[in-house]
Amino acid sequence: MATARLHFQEELKGLENQCLGALDLVVVTLDRTLEALDQQDVELAAIVIADDDRIDGRYLEVQQGILSLLALQAPVASDLRVVAALLHVIKHAERMGDQCVNIAKLIPIVGHEPPKDAAMMEKIATMGRLARSEVAQSKQAFLLRDMEVAEDLVRQDAQINRLNREVFRRAVEIGTDVDVREWAMTMLLVARALERIGDNAVDIGEQVAFVVTGLFREFSDASH
Amino acid sequence: MTDQRISEETGAVAPPVQRLGVPEAAPAAKKVASEARAVRLEALNAWYGDHHTIKDLTLDFAANRATALIGPSGSGKSTVVRCINRMHEELPAARAEGRVLLDELDLYDRAVDVTAVRRAIGMVFQKPNPFPTMSIFDNVAAGLRLTSRKVDDEHVEGALRGANLWEEVKDRLSKPGIGLSGGQQQRLCIARALAVEPEVILMDEPASALDPISTLKIEELVQELKSRVTIIIVTHNMQQAARVADSTAFMLEGELVEVGPTEKIFTNPADERTERYVTGKFG
Numbered sequence: 483m484a485t486a487r488l489h490f491q492e493e494l495k496g497l498e499n500q501c502l503g504a505l506d507l508v509v510v511t512l513d514r515t516l517e518a519l520d521q522q523d524v525e526l527a528a529i530v531i532a533d534d535d536r537i538d539g540r541y542l543e544v545q546q547g548i549l550s551l552l553a554l555q556a557p558v559a560s561d562l563r564v565v566a567a568l569l570h571v572i573k574h575a576e577r578m579g580d581q582c583v584n585i586a587k588l589i590p591i592v593g594h595e596p597p598k599d600a601a602m603m604e605k606i607a608t609m610g611r612l613a614r615s616e617v618a619q620s621k622q623a624f625l626l627r628d629m630e631v632a633e634d635l636v637r638q639d640a641q642i643n644r645l646n647r648e649v650f651r652r653a654v655e656i657g658t659d660v661d662v663r664e665w666a667m668t669m670l671l672v673a674r675a676l677e678r679i680g681d682n683a684v685d686i687g688e689q690v691a692f693v694v695t696g697l698f699r700e701f702s703d704a705s706h
Numbered sequence: 707m708t709d710q711r712i713s714e715e716t717g718a719v720a721p722p723v724q725r726l727g728v729p730e731a732a733p734a735a736k737k738v739a740s741e742a743r744a745v746r747l748e749a750l751n752a753w754y755g756d757h758h759t760i761k762d763l764t765l766d767f768a769a770n771r772a773t774a775l776i777g778p779s780g781s782g783k784s785t786v787v788r789c790i791n792r793m794h795e796e797l798p799a800a801r802a803e804g805r806v807l808l809d810e811l812d813l814y815d816r817a818v819d820v821t822a823v824r825r826a827i828g829m830v831f832q833k834p835n836p837f838p839t840m841s842i843f844d845n846v847a848a849g850l851r852l853t854s855r856k857v858d859d860e861h862v863e864g865a866l867r868g869a870n871l872w873e874e875v876k877d878r879l880s881k882p883g884i885g886l887s888g889g890q891q892q893r894l895c896i897a898r899a900l901a902v903e904p905e906v907i908l909m910d911e912p913a914s915a916l917d918p919i920s921t922l923k924i925e926e927l928v929q930e931l932k933s934r935v936t937i938i939i940v941t942h943n944m945q946q947a948a949r950v951a952d953s954t955a956f957m958l959e960g961e962l963v964e965v966g967p968t969e970k971i972f973t974n975p976a977d978e979r980t981e982r983y984v985t986g987k988f989g
Contacts, residue, residue, distance in 0.1 A: 487985070487986030487987070557985070558973070558985060559975055559980075559981050559984050559985050560974075563973065696973065
């Protein structure tokens with residue numbers, strides 16, 4: 483039997499690389515965001531905000547590529563599942579970029595004063611490292627079609643969720659000083675944004691499972 | 707009874723004078739109403755000379771559903787449909803074994819009249835084949851005449867309407883059928899098949915010689931005809947199978963690889979060979 487549709491397969495692979503490349507952009511953006519947060523670097527935060535256009539642009543490119551592929555090549559079976567999954571992946575990448583922007587916009591609000599609570603900052607820094615790891619791992623899982631790597635995202639995400647709850651408790655207990663409470667509320671928003679990035683990475687893992695098995699299932703029930 | 711053959715050249719109309727399952731001198735046999743019926747192949751084998759083309763095929767075609775047969779050239783799709791209406795056995799050195807059931811009736815039973823089989827199971831071929839010397843009206847009426855049934859305007863109109871052709875030809879029924887466009891000719895052939903009120907219609911690449919608009923009309927027609935007949939369609943066009951068929955069966959080298967709901971076959975096939983075929987990785 484002759485191998486057919488070589489051009490289509492190349493096109494699909496190119497689209498996948500372009501889409502997964504958006505996750506690389508997210509990792510770079512998240513690194514800058516975490517650095518800006520740690521250093522209270524308002525200028526770097528402004529770069530993060532401005533640079534989000536690159537991720538948004540990638541989203542539009544991949545979406546257009548997917549539309550063209552659907553219209554011109556009519557993919558089916560595993561190819562169709564990959565195309566459908568890419569549409570989700572690129573949307574998640576775009577949202578993760580937006581979460582970085584959300585954090586970057588909070589950095590000028592925090593100002594140049596030292597952090598009010600070192601323990602809370604440490605938890606948020608850990609959340610940031612875990613979120614970064616999840617994004618990179620979700621890309622690897624998709625690239626390798628590796629279910630084990632994809633399902634391991636849930637384990638990491640559970641740690642982020644636990645830290646998010648701890649940050650919340652810390653904010654509740656932080657005291658009555660208005661400035662400190664305002665700072666803690668702002669940090670809660672940062673923690674929330676990082677927690678959402680983790681969720682998006684898990685969602686990408688679920689797309690890996692869909693591509694491999696053809697069945698969609700949530701790795702963890704968000705309602706609990 | 708005359709056992710009149712159906713040829714690919716002359717079209718799908720069979721000339722039986724009796725209802726399928728009611729052989730002459732068999733008054734006790736049950737009568738068959740003209741409605742869609744299920745087809746079941748049981749351990750069907752077919753040969754062209756020494757070449758074993760269909761290998762132990764067991765497959766169900768549900769009533770009032772369209773089932774697509776897909777597979778590469780030489781996989782046995784067309785032979786299957788020819789076995790269903792017993793055209794295969796008409797070819798020199800060709801033979802078939804196994805059972806083809808129309809509901810409960812074994813079409814290969816010696817008591818079953820082959821011409822009655824072909825009335826009950828109409829066929830539409832790749833190339834439109836209206837009778838060249840006949841008018842549009844007579845093309846449709848031919849089946850009725852050959853089955854010794856009353857030919858009336860109402861019946862012909864009904865068949866042409868059933869084939870979605872009436873509005874286009876109602877003012878020129880006396881004109882030659884071959885004067886129609888390719889797509890219209892194909893629908894004329896479908897009208898001719900419908901006129902004798904078949905229970906099953908076999909379609910062997912019915913749109914492969916047609917332009918895209920005519921193809922879409924045929925595909926729409928398949929959807930409409932499902933309420934009246936069971937449809938089995940052989941196609942190389944996988945998008946067509948995806949558009950028109952409720953179920954799809956994938957054949958390879960005379961064997962059934964996989965059958966299932968069309969959506970399943972085209973989104974998540976169970977067999978690796980199906981996956982490779984529908985995604986164009988071989989074929």
